[in-house]
Amino acid sequence: MLQDIVSQYKGGFAPGASTELRAQRNLTRRLALVSGSLTTNQRTSVGGIGARVYKDGVYGFASAAELTGEAAGKVLESATANAELLARHAGRGTGALPPVAQGSETHLPEYPDLPQKVYIDYLQGLDGYIKSKYPGLESRTLVAYHDSMEKLLLSSDGFFSHCLQPRSYVYIFLTAKGRDGAPVEVFEPLGGFGTFDRHFTDPAGLYAKVDELYELVMHKAEGVHPDAGSKTVILGGELAGMLAHEAVGHTVEADLVLGGSVAGPMFGKRVASELVTMTDFASTAFGKAAPLPVYVDDEGVKAEDAPLIRDGILVGYMHNRQSAQHFGHRPLGSARAWLFSDEPLIRMRNTAVHPGKDRLEDMIASVDDGYYLLKTGNGQADSTGEFMFGISMGYEIKKGKIARPILDTTISGVAFDMLRSVDMVSDSVNWSSSGFCGKKQPMPVGLGGPALRCRVTIGGR
Amino acid sequence: MNVKETARYALEKLRATGAQQYCCEARSARKSEFNVDGGLFSLLRTTIDNRLDLTLIKDQRRGKVLINEFTREGVDQAVADCLASAESAESDPAWTLYEGGRKSFTLGAPEGDMDKLFERSRELLETIKRDYPKVMVEQMIVEHDSAESLYLSSLGAEYATREGRYAYSLMFSGHEGEKTSSFNGCGVSADSLDQPLIELGEARRLLAEAERQIDTVQTDSKFVGPVVFTPGCAANMLYELLSNYVMDGVILDGTSQWKDNLGDAVADPRLTVSAAPLHPGIVCGERYQADGRLSENYDIIRDGRLASFMLSSFVARKTGREPAGNGSMNLVVKEGELPVESIIAGIDKGLLVNRFSGGSPSSNGDFSGVAKNSFLIENGRIGPAVSETMISGNLARMFEKLRGLSRERVADGEMLMPYIAVDGITISGK
Incomplete structure (x- = not known):
C-alpha cells in the first residue's frame, strides 16, 4: 500500500x-x-x-x-x-x-x-x-x-x-x-x-x-455472410453496453460537447424512444455494486450517478469541475486519470441502458427477418454519434426463430436515430468491464445494457 | 540513481541470479505538452518518468519485469520478481538474446525549444481560424518529448541513446449552425520547428475537407467499385493486412493464410512495402531491438512478393523462420507513377476514403466498416461527402491487383505513404 x-x-x-x-x-x-x-x-x-x-x-x-x-x-x-x-x-x-x-x-x-x-x-x-x-x-x-x-x-x-x-x-x-x-x-x-x-x-x-x-x-x-443493408436487429446486452458507452456516452462528455458534439444542441430534447433510460453509475447500479465502482474522482469530487437519458430525453452531461462551472451544472465525480503522470479527464465509469419489461424470447419471436447480434470485438463512434461495432457472433432471425450463424461483420448507425427506433427492451442487464476506453489516456470502464430491438445498418456482401 | 547507474546496477543484479542470458534498459523521459480544448489553450503539462525493463532467461525460462523506480531497493525487488517469473515459466528453447557491441545514438531534437513550440502552436490555431473558419478544433496536443536511455546485455550490447522530437495531434470537425461533420484528426512527428505545423503531413487537406463534410449525401444503392484510400487510411489498411498475414500472432498460431508463401507473389507487382525506421523521413526510429540486435530496414513485400515476415526472434525460432530486421511499424511504401488526380480521373463511380472505422478483419481477411470523412467519386471527379456508407471486401484480394499507387507520398514522421487505389469493394448505403 x-x-x-x-x-x-x-x-x-x-x-x-x-x-x-x-x-x-x-x-x-x-x-x-x-x-x-x-x-x-x-x-x-x-x-x-x-x-x-x-x-x-x-x-x-x-x-x-x-x-x-x-x-x-x-x-x-x-x-x-x-x-x-x-x-x-x-x-x-x-x-x-x-x-x-x-x-x-x-x-x-x-x-x-x-x-x-x-x-x-x-x-x-x-x-x-x-x-x-x-x-x-x-x-x-x-x-x-x-x-x-x-x-x-x-x-x-x-x-x-x-x-x-x-x-x-x-x-x-x-x-x-x-x-x-x-x-x-x-x-x-x-x-x-x-x-x-x-x-x-x-x-x-x-x-x-x-x-x-x-x-x-x-x-x-458454418456461418454465412449477412445481407448488407438496414435491418431490424436484436442487439444483445453486450452490444447495448457498447452502444451506451461509445455512441452515446462519448457525445455527452462535456469536453466533447464543448468541442462540438451532436449532443450540444439536444440538451433537454428527445434523443431516444421513451423506452430508453441511461445512466453513468458511480459505485452501485440497480441495487448492486457497479462492475468497477468509483467513490471519488481525481479532482476530489465525491462520485454520484450521472443521469444521461431519462425516458428518451437527454437530461445530463458528464463533467469535470471546470465544465460543470461552464454549464452551471453540479460535478458528479467523472474526472479520472490513468497514471500518476496523467491529468484527470472526463471519463465514463459504469455506463448502462436501464432494463425494460420485455422477455428476450418474445423479442426474438417478434422479428420476421433480421439478426440477433450477440458479441462485439470493438466499437468506435464520433462526436456526430455515428457509430460502428464489429460483430464477432450473431445469428439470422427468420420468422421469429434463430436461424443460421453469421460470419464476422460490422454494424453502423447514428446513435440518436437508432435509439429513436428502439421499440422493445429486455428485462435483464448484461455488464462487461474487461476493456479500456481510449481518450488520450486508457481507462478501465464498465458498460452494460439489456437487449434492444432496433434498426441498424449491417455490413456484409 | 541516474540512467547509467540504474542500468549498470540492474545488470549486476541480473548477473547474480545465475541466468544464462539477461538484459536491461533504463530510460528517463521528459515530456512538455500544451493542450488546447475547444479552441482555447487549457493545460501546460511537464512530466518526468523513468522506465527500467528487465529480461532474463534462465534454463530457457524467460521472465520480464517493467518498473519506473530508479532506486536500489526497487531494482532489487524487480530482479527478484523477474527471476520468480522466469522460474514459474516452462522451458522454451526459442528464447534468446543476441550479441552486440557498443553504440551511441543521438536522434531527432533532444533539446526542445518550448517558446518556439508555443508560438508554432498559437500560429497553428490562428491559421486554422483564418483559413478554415468552419472548422472547430476539438482538441490539440503539442509536445516535445526527450529521453536518455541505456541498454545493456549479458552478450556485450551497450546502446546509449539521446533523443527528442516535437509532435502534434489535432482533432477537429466542421460546423455550420447546428450541422456538424464527422470528427477527423491528424498527427505529425518532427525533429525541428522550421516549418509551420500546418504545413506538415496532411493537415491542410484534411482541414479543408472537414468544411466540405458538413453536408453529406447518403449512398442510395449497393455497388461494387473502386476505392481510393488516402495516405493515412492506406497506412491503416496495410497495417490490418500485415496483422492478418505476416505478424507474430498469426504465424505462431498458424492461422495466417500466407504462412507458406515466403517468396511468392501475394500482391500487385507495383507494391513494395518496407519497415524502415532508419529512413531519413522517420523521426527517432528504432535503432535496436529488445533482443539486442541492431535494427535495419527491410522489405516486407517487394514488387508484390512476400519478402519477409514481421517476426520477433522468439516466434521466428519457434517456427523455423528468420526474424525481422526491426520491430517497428514505420511503413514506407514505394510511390507510383501517376498523380492522384489522374487515378481519380479514371474512376466513373467510386469512393475516396479518408478513414475506415471497422471491426477487426476476420482471420480470412474479410473486412467491413464505415467509410468516414469520405467522398463519392463520380465521372472522374471528387463529388459530395458521404455519410452512413459502409465498405466491405477482403484484405488479401484487395491488394492483389491495385488500380494504382499515387506519385505523391505523405510523410508524417512515422510513415511515408502514397494514395492506394483498389477495385472490387462493396459500397453500400443505408
Missing part, C-alpha cells in the same frame, strides 16, 4: 487556485499462452506523484516518478509555475473553481500480490483441458490479465481519499476452420473487479464456459 505522502501538504496549496495532489501506483500482470506456448509473461509496476493546479481558466500539471514527500513538494511547485506561465499567455482571468464539498473516502479491498506462478498454473490447467478435449481446433489462445490503480489524493478543497481498484480477467480465444477452409474465431473475456484469485481458483470452473465457446465457434464455422 502507498504511504501517505500527501496529507502533509494540507493547507499548503497556493491561494487563489484549485489544486490536486495525487500519489499513484499501477500494477499490471499479463500472460499469454498461444497454443500451449507462453509468449508473454510480464509484470509491470509504475508509480509516482502528480499535481495539477487550476488558475484563471487554465491548468498546470507536473509529475515525477518518485513516491516521496520531497517529490510531492517539487511537483506542486512545478505545476503551480506551469499554471502561472500558461495563465500569463492564455489565461482567462477566472480565478479558482467554485468550491466542492470536503470529505474523505477510503476503499482498500484486500490485495494479495499473487506470484506469476498462480497465473501460469491456471492458464496451463485450462489449456490442457482445451487441448485434450478439442484437438481439432485450429488454435487456442489464453490470456490472463490483471491491473490495479491505487490512488492517494488530497485537494485544496479539503477532500482526502485513498482508493484501490483491482480487476482480473481470463480471455479465451478459440479458432476453428470454416466451411471454405478459412479460420473463424470466437473469444470471451471472463472475470471482473478484484484480484485474480477471487475469480479464478480452479481451471475446472471454466470448463463449462470453454464447452459453450467451442459450440459457438463450431456454429460460426
